[in-house]
Amino acid sequence: MTAAMERTDEQQRRAIAEFVRDRAAALDRGETDTRTDLARIGESGLLTGGLDGGELRDMVAVIEDVAAESLAVGFSLWAQRMALEYIDRAPATLRARFRDDLCAGRRVGVTAMAAAMKHLAGLGDLTLVAERTDDGLVVSGPIHWASNVFDDALIVFPARTADGSGVVAAVRADSPGIRIDPRPDLLALGATASTSLTFDRVHVPHDQIVTDELRSFCGAIRPTFLLLQTSFCVGISRAALDESCSRTTGLGALFVDEYHALRDRYDNLRDRLYEYAGAPASVAPADLLRLRLDGSFVAVEATRLESTLRGGAGYASASATNRRFREAAFLPIQSPSEGQLRWELSQYE
Numbered sequence: 195m196t197a198a199m200e201r202t203d204e205q206q207r208r209a210i211a212e213f214v215r216d217r218a219a220a221l222d223r224g225e226t227d228t229r230t231d232l233a234r235i236g237e238s239g240l241l242t243g244g245l246d247g248g249e250l251r252d253m254v255a256v257i258e259d260v261a262a263e264s265l266a267v268g269f270s271l272w273a274q275r276m277a278l279e280y281i282d283r284a285p286a287t288l289r290a291r292f293r294d295d296l297c298a299g300r301r302v303g304v305t306a307m308a309a310a311m312k313h314l315a316g317l318g319d320l321t322l323v324a325e326r327t328d329d330g331l332v333v334s335g336p337i338h339w340a341s342n343v344f345d346d347a348l349i350v351f352p353a354r355t356a357d358g359s360g361v362v363a364a365v366r367a368d369s370p371g372i373r374i375d376p377r378p379d380l381l382a383l384g385a386t387a388s389t390s391l392t393f394d395r396v397h398v399p400h401d402q403i404v405t406d407e408l409r410s411f412c413g414a415i416r417p418t419f420l421l422l423q424t425s426f427c428v429g430i431s432r433a434a435l436d437e438s439c440s441r442t443t444g445l446g447a448l449f450v451d452e453y454h455a456l457r458d459r460y461d462n463l464r465d466r467l468y469e470y471a472g473a474p475a476s477v478a479p480a481d482l483l484r485l486r487l488d489g490s491f492v493a494v495e496a497t498r499l500e501s502t503l504r505g506g507a508g509y510a511s512a513s514a515t516n517r518r519f520r521e522a523a524f525l526p527i528q529s530p531s532e533g534q535l536r537w538e539l540s541q542y543e
Contacts, residue, residue, distance in 0.1 A: 203252065206238045211259045218264040221385040222517050228270035228385050229302055229344060235260070236299020241275060245282050250418060251471040254425045261429025265521035266385045268426035269528075273342045273386075277303020279418055280350045280362065283411070284404040288364065292348055302347040304367065306340045306391075308529035310352035310360065310412050311419070315530075315538055322393060324353035324361055330400040331363060333393045339529070341388040343367060343374055349391075352408055360408025363398045371396035382520035417474035420482045420530075424467050427489030427525060431460050434496035434518050441503040449503060456495055463488050480542040487535040490525040497522040 213234055220226050235241060235256070243253030253275060261268025278296040281289060281303075295301035313320050322335040333353050340349070347367040354360050367374065377389040405411045435457055442450050466485055470477045497519045501508045508515035526532040 203240075206240055207256055207259045210235055210238055210240060210256070211263050214260050214267050215263040218267075218514070218517070219512065221264060221266050222382060224384050226385065227344075227387060228267050228342070231260075231264075231267045232270060232274050232302060233299040235271060236297060241278060241297050241299065244418065245278070249472070250421065250474055251468055253422060254467060254471045257422055257425035258429040258432070261426035262433040265426060265430045265518070265524075266383050268429055269383065270342055270386045272422050272426055273305045274299070274303045275422060276305040276307070276415070276419060277342075277348060277350050279415055280305070280307070280404055281348075281364065283415070284364070285401070287401045288404065292364065296348065302342045302344050304340050304342045304347045304349040306337045306349055306351040307362070307412070307415075307419070308339070309337070310362070310408060311416065311530060312534060313352070313360075314409060314412055315534065317534060317537070320352055320354040320360060322351060322353035324355050324363070324398075326355060331361070331398040331403065333363070333365075333396045333398055335393055337391040337393070339388065339390060341386045343387045343389050343391065345374070350404065359406065361406050362404040362408060362411055364402050364404060365396060365398050367391075369396055381523055382517055383524055417470075417477060417482055420486045421467065421471050421474060423528075424463075424486050424489040427486075427493045428460070428464050428467055430518055430522055431463070431489075431493045431496040433514075434493075434500040434522075435460055437515065438496070438500045438503050446503050449499065452499060456492065456499060459488070460492050460496065463492055480539060483535050483539050486530070487532065487539065490532060490535075493522045493525050
C-alpha cells in the first residue's frame with residue numbers, strides 16, 4: 195500500500211469514527227440502531243479489509259477505531275464482516291447474489307457460527323438440524339443467540355445432517371418458517387438487534403449452501419473470527435485508558451501504577467493483535483485463544499479503572515464512561531465466552 199493510500203484509509207477511518215461518535219449516545223438510548231452505521235461504513239469501502247488479497251490489519255484498524263467510539267457498532271461491524279467472510283468463501287453463485295450488498299452495507303449480515311465453534315471444541319451439539327432434499331435443505335431448530343437480526347438480514351448458520359456431518363448455509367431472515375423472538379432488553383447493546391430465532395422447516399435452496407465441510411471451513415475462518423473480536427476489545431480499552439490517563443492527578447495519582455501496568459498490558463495486546471493479523475493462518479490456535487481472552491480481561495479492567503477515576507460523573511447513565519463500563523460487561527460472556535476460552539486453552543497445556 196502506498197503512503198497516499200494509507201493516508202486516505204486513515205482519513206476514512208477518522209471520518210467514520212466521528213460519525214459513530216456522534217451517534218453513540220442515541221444508540222445507547224435505543225433511539226436508533228446500528229444499520230445506519232454499517233451502511234456508512236460500507237459506503238466508505240471499509241468493510242473489505244482482508245478480502246481479495248488485502249491486509250486483515252486494515253479491517254482490524256477499522257473495527258478498533260469504531261469500537262473506541264461505540265462497542266455496539268464495533269460488535270455489529272464484526273458480525274457484518276464475518277458474514278461477508280463466509281459469503282466470500284462460498285460458491286460463485288452465492289457470492290454473486292449477496293457479496294456486493296454485504297460489502298456496501300446495503301444488506302446486514304448475521305453470523306450464527308458461534309454454535310459451530312463450540313460444537314467443534316466438543317462443548318455441545320449443533321442445535322439446527324438439516325434434512326437433505328432433492329433441491330437443497332430443510333432446516334429446523336433454534337439459534338439461541340445472534341446479532342444484527344433485522345428483518346431483511348442475511349443469516350449464515352451451521353447445521354448438522356442425519357449422517358452426522360455439518361453444513362454451512364445462508365438464508366434471508368424473512369424467509370418462511372423463521373421466527374425471530376422479541377429482542378430482550380440488554381445492557382448497552384440493544385441497538386445491535388441481538389436475539390434468538392427458531393427455524394421451522396425452513397427451505398434452503400442448494401445454491402445457498404456455503405459448504406458441506408463444516409470442520410475445515412470453521413478452521414479456515416476462525417483466525418479472522420477471533421482476531422476481529424479482539425479488535426473491538428482493543429478499541430474500547432483504548433478509549434477507556436485514554437480517558438483514565440487524563441485523570442491520574444490529585445486523588446487519581448494513587449492509581450498511576452495501576453494505570454501504567456494496565457497500559458503496558460494493552461500495548462502488548464495491541465502489538466500481538468496487529469502482528470497476528472499480518473499472517474492469521476500461521477498463528478498457533480492457542481495464541482489466538484489467549485489473545486482473545488486477554489482482550490476481554492484488559493477491556494473489563496480498563497473500563498473499571500476509568501469508572502473509578504471518573505467518580506460520580508461516570509455513574510451517570512448518559513456518560514460515555516458509564517456506557518463503556520456497561521458495554522465491556524458483555525465481553526466475558528460473548529461467544530466464545532471466558533469459560534469456553536479457558537477450557538479450550540487448558541487442552542493445550
